Amino acid sequence: MKKFIEEFKAFALRGNVMDMAIGVLIGGAFSGIVTSLTENVINPILALPGGARYSFEQIYTYGANFVGTIINFLITALILFVLLKAVNKMLTIGKKAEEPAxxxxxxxxxxxxxxxxxxxxxxxxxxxxxxx
Ligand SMILES: [Zn+2]
Known part of the structure; x- marks a missing residue:
């Protein structure tokens, strides 16, 4: 069981696995931006020639939704960045302990x-x- 945990640690902390996980998370957050851009900016603008009229409150809601999605993305990216930095630091500490200089x-x-x-x-x- 101990060997299993060690193998899993070696697997999970390997750089490319972390990169991949971060890629997936950033990709998910970014697709949220694209969806929000479509729903809150492009679709309402495209509806204008069709006779759609928006109240100030509706425009405010669309804008707030879109800005909120961008802020979500930035927070996600920031947390991932801090996490990755912590993991990298952990990895270098482990390496230094292993090397007899x-x-x-x-x-x-x-x-x-x-x-x-x-x-x-x-x-x-x-x-x-x-x-x-
Ligand atoms: Zn000699």
Whole structure:
């Protein structure tokens, strides 16, 4: 069960899955804008030549609906942005903990082979190494 959770975490936190989820959510919110634009702006304007007349209250309602949808979209985008930033931060914290930074090997100045950092004599060319 623990392995399952770890695998799921690795899957869900992978960058492209997050990107995809955000794409779906932004897409949903954006389609709301398109629908609202059609219902509250384009359709009422298209009805004008057909003899439709609007009261000030109706125009106000249409405008408020449309602006509300845009504000919804902006809030959704903002929340997703903050969420993504938090997840990215979590991911970098996890990575830093995994990396042991201290080097354990060095290069021999004579033959350029990788040798243990504490060596005083090169294992490859047998040169005496200068003390550091
Ligand atoms: Zn060497």
């Amino acid at each position: 201290a080097p354990t090997t060095k290069k021999c100045p004579y033959c350029c082979s990788e040798i243990p950092i504490e060596a005083t004599k090169c294992a490859h060319c047998a040169s005496e190494l200068p003390k550091e």
